[in-house]
């Protein structure tokens with residue numbers, strides 16, 4: 361059966377709107393399921409809705425979101441062609457860090473969206489989404505370095521980035537993040553080239569080489 365991706369994503373959004381799996385729904389104004397293209401090649405994952413997202417029900421629509429849109433331009437991407445979601449779908453009070461229990465409660469929504477969209481590249485924004493795919497990593501060491509990651513029985517490329525809110529607070533991080541987004545754009549162009557030349561995705565193309573070499577070849 362061919363699954364209509366938009367329909368499947370709408371179903372996730374309805375489940376998110378009805379969700380009482382943790383207590384955040386009690387203090388949040390709106391749920392924020394995610395937004396973007398069901399056929400997105402790139403899937404961005406932030407942390408949790410903030411004040412503006414909670415008011416509007418849209419991810420990354422406040423100051424961090426405006427900066428994210430500028431960063432997207434550096435990678436020759438638009439908001440319309442990617443998909444953007446968060447680890448949590450309801451705002452934590454006072455924008456506190458997500459708890460492990462909240463992340464676990466919200467996990468099925470994100471996992472289902474990834475399964476439906478099947479992006480080529482997953483970009484993690486900040487440490488909470490990075491931890492999902494690259495547990496134990498330090499963002500200061502791995503940002504801007506794409507990796508192959510097995511997730512839910514499939515191989516994905518994960519591209520860890522700093523969170524745009526960190527760039528709003530710190531000019532040095534902003535300069536690093538700008539570089540990483542330029543690099544993301546170059547990397548996506550390379551993925552397209554490989555696909556066009558060989559008809560294979562990068563993972564298959566490199567499969568004869570050992571894993572560590574494979575990681576190196578990504579950059």
Ligand code: URA
Pocket residue numbers: 406407408409410413418419420421422424425446525
């Ligand atoms: N920060 C996030 O992590 N997500 C949003 O949607 C907005 C700000």
